Amino acid sequence: MSWRALRGADGSARRIGPVPEGPLRQGTLLLSFDAAALGRAYGPILRIGPRLEPQRIFALDRRRDGELSFLIRDGAEVSHIAVLPGDTGAHLHLAYLWNCDREEALLTVLSGDRGIVHRVGRGPVPAIGSDQIATLFTSRHGAFRHDAIRGMAVADHLMPIGPLPGLLAGSLVTTPEGPRSIETLRPGDLVLGAGGGPVPVLWQGGAELPALPGLGPVRLKAPFHGLDHDLVTLPDQLVAIGGRDVEYQFGAERVMVRARDLIDGTTAMEDAVRTATVHYHTILLAEPEMFLASGALVQSFTPGRLARQPALAGMSVAADWFVAGDTLRHDRSAARVLQPFEVKELRRIRDLRRAPYAV
Numbered sequence: 001m002s003w004r005a006l007r008g009a010d011g012s013a014r015r016i017g018p019v020p021e022g023p024l025r026q027g028t029l030l031l032s033f034d035a036a037a038l039g040r041a042y043g044p045i046l047r048i049g050p051r052l053e054p055q056r057i058f059a060l061d062r063r064r065d066g067e068l069s070f071l072i073r074d075g076a077e078v079s080h081i082a083v084l085p086g087d088t089g090a091h092l093h094l095a096y097l098w099n100c101d102r103e104e105a106l107l108t109v110l111s112g113d114r115g116i117v118h119r120v121g122r123g124p125v126p127a128i129g130s131d132q133i134a135t136l137f138t139s140r141h142g143a144f145r146h147d148a149i150r151g152m153a154v155a156d157h158l159m160p161i162g163p164l165p166g167l168l169a170g171s172l173v174t175t176p177e178g179p180r181s182i183e184t185l186r187p188g189d190l191v192l193g194a195g196g197g198p199v200p201v202l203w204q205g206g207a208e209l210p211a212l213p214g215l216g217p218v219r220l221k222a223p224f225h226g227l228d229h230d231l232v233t234l235p236d237q238l239v240a241i242g243g244r245d246v247e248y249q250f251g252a253e254r255v256m257v258r259a260r261d262l263i264d265g266t267t268a269m270e271d272a273v274r275t276a277t278v279h280y281h282t283i284l285l286a287e288p289e290m291f292l293a294s295g296a297l298v299q300s301f302t303p304g305r306l307a308r309q310p311a312l313a314g315m316s317v318a319a320d321w322f323v324a325g326d327t328l329r330h331d332r333s334a335a336r337v338l339q340p341f342e343v344k345e346l347r348r349i350r351d352l353r354r355a356p357y358a359v
Contacts, residue, residue: 002016002155002156002208003017003210003276003277004017004154005017005137005153005154006151006152007137007151007152007153009032009150013137014276016153016210017156023100023127023128023130024133024154024156025099025101026099026101026157027097027098027128027158028097028098028155028158029096029153029154030093030095030152030159030210030212031046031060031093031096031149031152032091032093032150032151032152032213032214032215033091033092033093033094033150034090034148035090035091035092036090037146037148039066040148041062042062042064043062044059044060044061044144045060045061045068045146045148046058046060046136046144046146047060047143048135048142048144049142054073055074055075056074056075057071057072058071058073058132059072063082067082067083068082068083068084068085068107069081070082072125072128074126078123078124079105079121079123079125079126081096081105081119081120081121083108083118083119084117085109092109093212093215094107094108094109095159095161097158097159097161098127099125100126103122103123103124103125104125105120105121105125106118106119106120106121106161106315108161118161118312128154133154137154150212150213151212151213159207159209160207160319162312162315162316163301163302165282165301166206166233166280166281166301166317167182167237167280168217168278168281169181169280169281171231171233171281171293172229172294173185173292174192174293175190175191175192176190176192176198179294182204182293186201186204187202187204188201191291191292192291193289193290193291194240194254194289194290194291199286199287199289199291200286201285202283202284202285202286203283203284203301203321204282204283204284205317205318205321206280207280207317208278208279209234209278211273211277214235216270216273216278217232217233217271217278218233218237218259218260218270219231219268219269219271220232220259220296221266221267221268221269222294222295224266225262225267225295226296226297227294227295227296228295229294229295230294232271233298234280235258235259235260236259237258237259237298237299238257238258238298238299238337239257239259239262239297240298241257242255245349246346250336250338252335254290254335256335256337257337257343258337261340262343264347282301283300284301284303301317301318303316303318310322
């Protein structure tokens with residue numbers, strides 16, 4: 001199973017995996033949007049073919065109320081789902097997942113700021129074929145793509161839904177025996193937590209994601225953030241910061257900030273991705289605990305409300321953990337998570353006294 005094709009922000013398309021032979025009976029279409037540009041758009045966002053051919057429709061439209069409506073029709077087989085994204089920050093990622101054999105489709109918004117926003121569709125679900133994929137990704141005449149679309153990718157599998165934190169493969173996690181690559185950790189292995197003591201790993205897992213705008217990794221630069229080596233994370237990975245300004249403003253020794261909100265061009269920046277996809281990994285601990293990675297404290301995987309929704313939990317990155325029947329719930333992070341506007345205010349305060357933002 002793999003991602004098959006990717007279209008970047010510059011309009012260039014590239015094939016990743018082999019070209020599918022015939023229709024994909026299951027898969028994922030992932031769209032990356034400029035949220036501000038999408039917010040000003042109404043009507044067609046993505047469309048294949050003429051509008052006046054009612055038996056064959058492939059269309060994503062934005063309605064006046066902001067709802068995104070996705071309709072695919074191939075004769076009697078129809079999948080129609082609509083979702084209201086709400087406020088998602090600078091980037092919005094929309095994933096359409098389909099499984100023809102189960103006659104199920106799902107439209108979900110990927111956002112680290114909010115709960116899982118999704119809609120499920122049931123009934124005959126049209127497959128997406130190689131001709132549609134070619135038209136979507138490479139054609140200049142057979143498809144309409146709104147300028148708000150910054151990138152798209154298609155896979156022959158159902159991508160994980162829900163929280164998408166993680167460290168890229170090869171990232172070093174501190175253990176009592178020394179640093180280890182995160183992907184080598186196994187249940188029962190020990191990592192060092194925020195208090196400096198050993199904490200057992202319950203689960204480790206990961207997935208492959210296309211490096212679309214807003215999903216590309218973030219490089220945290222050493223020696224900032226307490227790092228002894230650069231650390232590369234997904235944008236929604238929570239990282240701990242502290243210092244006197246944090247304690248004064250928020251009454252806590254540490255707070256958590258999403259990696260993408262740390263980007264300032266000096267202490268953190270978008271990482272230069274040379275591949276079409278990135279492999280990331282995350283670990284689950286007995287409590288929503290921070291752990292040390294290259295000297296920085298980062299948040300362990302917190303599935304939150306997924307644990308209360310078995311159907312969705314079975315489609316998350318930790319599906320194997322939930323399917324095994326464990327009822328562990330992590331509804332909170334190990335410390336307060338700052339919102340983007342709070343991060344901006346903290347940066348402004350530190351800029352005024354010329355203090356380093358990353359502590």
